[in-house]
Amino acid sequence: MVQAPAERAEWSAPGRPRDEVREQAILDAAVELLTEVGYDRFSIDTLAARARASKATIYRRWSNKAEVVLEAVRRLEGDHEEALPDQGSLREDLLEFMGCIAKSKAPENAALVAGLVRAMHSDPELNELMHCHVMDQKRAEILSILERSVARGELASAASAPVAVEVLQAMLLGRLVLDGAPLDGAFLVHLVDDVVLPLLRCPPSDSRGDAT
Amino acid sequence: MVQAPAERAEWSAPGRPRDEVREQAILDAAVELLTEVGYDRFSIDTLAARARASKATIYRRWSNKAEVVLEAVRRLEGDHEEALPDQGSLREDLLEFMGCIAKSKAPENAALVAGLVRAMHSDPELNELMHCHVMDQKRAEILSILERSVARGELASAASAPVAVEVLQAMLLGRLVLDGAPLDGAFLVHLVDDVVLPLLRCPPSDSRGDAT
Amino acid sequence: MVQAPAERAEWSAPGRPRDEVREQAILDAAVELLTEVGYDRFSIDTLAARARASKATIYRRWSNKAEVVLEAVRRLEGDHEEALPDQGSLREDLLEFMGCIAKSKAPENAALVAGLVRAMHSDPELNELMHCHVMDQKRAEILSILERSVARGELASAASAPVAVEVLQAMLLGRLVLDGAPLDGAFLVHLVDDVVLPLLRCPPSDSRGDAT
Amino acid sequence: MVQAPAERAEWSAPGRPRDEVREQAILDAAVELLTEVGYDRFSIDTLAARARASKATIYRRWSNKAEVVLEAVRRLEGDHEEALPDQGSLREDLLEFMGCIAKSKAPENAALVAGLVRAMHSDPELNELMHCHVMDQKRAEILSILERSVARGELASAASAPVAVEVLQAMLLGRLVLDGAPLDGAFLVHLVDDVVLPLLRCPPSDSRGDAT
DNA sequence: TCGTAATCGAGACGGTACGTCCGGTCTTCCC
DNA sequence: GGGAAGACCGGACGTACCGTCTCGATTACGA
16 A cells, blocks of 8 residues: 555644754853843843844744744743652741752842842743643642652641642742842752641631631 | 022022923822833833923933832822821721731732832942831831730830831732732731731741750 | 767757746746836746746746846847838938837836846946847847938938937937937927937038037 | 113024034044945944044934034035136036046045945935035036036037036936946046037937937 | 755844933023 | 024944855756
């Protein structure tokens, strides 16, 4: 039986394909530049010069400064996909997890993170994307930690999990954007011991109508 | 002997005094513009045109786009200086307090708030200012609510108060900036019942070294 | 004895030969585009798109925008190679000749001609080409007309011929580029009767040192 | 009766007036740049840099590269407004006049002149302007030379004057743009003796219907 | 009937210039 | 002096074009 030449798969686009190497070079330069000067003083011209690319090459891929920044940041985050090892206790698991986050948001990346947040809310569509790809991933990781803890018998239930995640994310953001402070060890311990663990252990009050 | 023209008191500056009306007109226009287009597309030229003022008049009062925005936002917030009335229970007090905040951050002001946050972290000095004048004020209000509650006997102690305030602020920020969602009633109830009240009632675990 | 592979003639290049049809399609599109938008807004990208050709196909044949334009214009001009018929008198011969020129420079080709002129002086090499291939051809045609006239006894000599040609070319150019006006009948009659014929009949004054 | 403060004249525009010095600096730099690199490689960015002006300052005055060039060239030309002195004979008067034109179109200004011509035909409105202000001025000067000659008795009439002017302008243009050659002495003598003077002395043939 | 070599359309690439916009300062005239 | 108007510099923005290069897919020719 005669096969059609491309019966099955992935029709290849006509014309010269995009050069993946250029793309990576641009994103690398973007990360570099972003950490050096921050979002506001980040300019496409400078980026192009540093990546030895032309502006057209950049604008062919992303239509905005914001979008370039977004993608650069996502590349930075998304490199550690492997699951976290079991540390033996809920508290240790949480500290390990948060230390992992903290690493990618070290103080030298402060400007970068701020850029991310800005890029997020200036383009709602990308905001959506960001939520899906970054936050939901973190959420899933925490949930798996909590389930492990329930299995261990440390926690009665994972009922408070969603709230804990919600609070956690907000506080990390606040620390970085509002306070502009680094996610150092002291802060992480404070977060785990004074906020997350108490919330997990104290079931939400069912006191909607009570006199409290 | 020739009398100085302002012999009486409070040495008055030479020349024509600043026109208070202009100032208000500029701030009003700033708020308007900010809510319409957000911080990024907010330009001093446009502001000047809309306020029928000149750029010089603006820069004579504020040295930055950021500072104009900051003051505009503060005017918006700071209009209710009076203490909140006692609602009879901690929960009601908190809901009342937060409803009050929510009013000034209605959805139509979303862009404005985002702008504020940005202005904050792009200028550390203003960040400082903002912390002092806005956040610390809120903090004080909450603390007084909590003390009232301890006096009532609802709470054993106000020990968790600082943490609660910290969490509260972060979550309000996250809601507005990260989610871009309004501070509606459902969210406020959720915040009070599922986060703040549990935290206040469960003392921070002293489990720094425990097996948890 | 081993035969050279192309013993017969004109060694034919290896590989696929150029497609003559493409060449014509490109030139046609060039003429079209040139008359529509003029030289300045004529872009190779647009030309390629309109001719359904790729830029490489164009640059394989011509090395410049200028050269494409040049050749397009020459195609437009050079279609009538046959000698002009004898009209019986010098004046009629001249009018016939110029009417012939005018046809290829009809008003709808104004932008095209202007483009040609520009292409000429921005690239000296093409300028040379243009002189040789277009102008010298015209010059020869006029000279043959004048010689015919001398043979007829209308003119004493063809001594003024070179000057007449020189003036004629300059005035056609001036009319098209400077005035932007069409080469209509009235202008051609004016040119023949008021400029060319007088010059031919009045020998150049030998008054270089005279008091004139 | 109380006078309105500006009853008579020239209402002064509000705001800071344009800085005449900047304007001149820009035009000077434009002339300089134009003679150095020619029209095509003349860029507004480079102009701005050289004039130590911002692009906005340039675009506030002229909306195009073409318009800047036009004005620069006109400044260059229009500086010698005084009438030409009587040289005693028609021929000498003409040579003097043309020598004067030649000076402002010296070979080092070749690119500049070409730029002028280009600017002219790319903007019809400026073309109009150019005709009025430059060419008509030259035309008037020639006419006054011819009238002087008629008064002297050298010429029977100035009837051929318009044709002579027309031819003259076309040939100067042709020399500069078509040939790219300088207006040197030999060319000017040729022009006067072989073209202009013969035309002036030989009345247009009245042979419209003749057998010639 | 292949392989070689040049063609073709499509379009990415580095550069360079364009014309617009904005931030923050300065200047002029009027009150 | 304050205020409106607006010019000024510096510099980033996003677009368009040039001339080159790189794909994958077609052709011819010659072995």
